Amino acid sequence: MDRTENLITVENVSKKFCRSLKRSLWYGMADMAAEVTGRSRSHDALRTGEFWAVAGASLELKRGECLGLIGRNGAGKTTLLRMLNGLIKPDHGRIEMRGRVGALIALGAGFNPILTGRENIYVNGSVLGLTKKEIDARLDDIVEFAGIPGFIDSPVQSYSSGMQVRLGFSVATALEPDVLLVDEVLAVGDIDFRTKCYDRLEKLRERVAIILVSHNRVDIARMCTRVLLLESGRPKHTGSVAEGFAEYEGTGTGGPGFVRAHTGFGFLYAKLDRTAIAWGDSILISVGIVAEDEMEGVLFRMSIMDSSEQALAEWRSEHHGPPLTLKKGENHFTFPVDSLRLQPGSYFCNFIFSKPRIAQYLVLAFRHQTVVIEGDAGGFCSYQL
Secondary structure, eight states, X not given: OOSSSEEEEEEEEEEEEESOHHHHHHHHHHHHHHHHHTOOOOSSSOOTTEEEEEEEEEEEEETTOEEEEEOSTTSSHHHHHHHHTTSSOOSEEEEEEOSOEEEEOSTTTTOOTTSBHHHHHHHHHHHTTOOHHHHHHHHHHHHHHHTOGGGTTSBGGGSOHHHHHHHHHXXXXXXXXXXXXXXXXXXXXXXXXXXXXHHHHHHXXXXXXXEEEOSOHHHHHHHOSEEEEXXXXXXXXXXXXXHHHHHHTTOTTXXXXXXXXXXXXXXXXXXXXXXXXXXXXXXXXXXXEEESSOEXXXXXXXXXXXXXXXXXXXEEGGGSSSOEEEOSEEEEEEEEEXXXXXXXXXXEEEEEEEOTTSSOEEEEOOOSXXXXXXXXXXXXXXXXX
């Protein structure tokens, strides 16, 4: 097993789309006519209504490496994955993939909805070059991992979205791919299945090149050796996970947990009135913020997140009083939060100051203080603040 060979090579790849369906169809026919007649046309220039979905992306990935694709919705992550999987053709640049490619990009992609789950397994295996005997040897493992034995002989069109993801991931990972492409469709599955998926990915990682698309920072940090940040289709950062998320969230040099989206604000501190409370108790949060200028009509919001960065609860100042006024310089506020009732587990908070209708805001996630909350059924909740 050669770990020095690049399984994925992408050189200056770009892809454009047209916002108008009518123009897109016309451009498509014109491009096909140009190819048939041998006429060359520059793919670098945008025509009316076109935009770059991906522009100038380059990457290399070896066996044993995992690349996280991050960026906001519409940044070009799925478009790049579709080009890597051969579903769409790049307008510019070169893509080279070596070995078998397993992909879970779109819900139900690669499945014939009329065929049963079992039949789709054999079709997918045959496409990857496996013999019937080889697929037979993996069939029980695929069905067991997917957890749908009672439905494996039912048409895929009768499956729920979660069942399709279960079968799709199980097939993509069990057929021994050299390259694995996973989009954020795993978010459709339940938490137990997602845990199984990431356990399997960790086992596969040593012998597979993986590209993972996710908005979940915990999953990216757990799985990926580095990240590629896309912004409006263009690569903005390639390198370490920490630096990639710092660029993604606009933190710059603000330090760990500090997310700053606009100048003019700065957090001084965030702390609780005590570090241990009973389940259902109230707390007082004290927050200090520094402002460059006086500002009226400012709102404060606290979001409580679990370890996978899913919001579980939210507290908003506008529901408990008038908007805040920030004076120039230091400002100190205390906010009561009533009756915290969460199941035992680990949590942290995001603190957000914002002013409606203008793009001036700052987000801060403190994670240096732990608050222990005793649960109804024993155990404890720890709030990272």
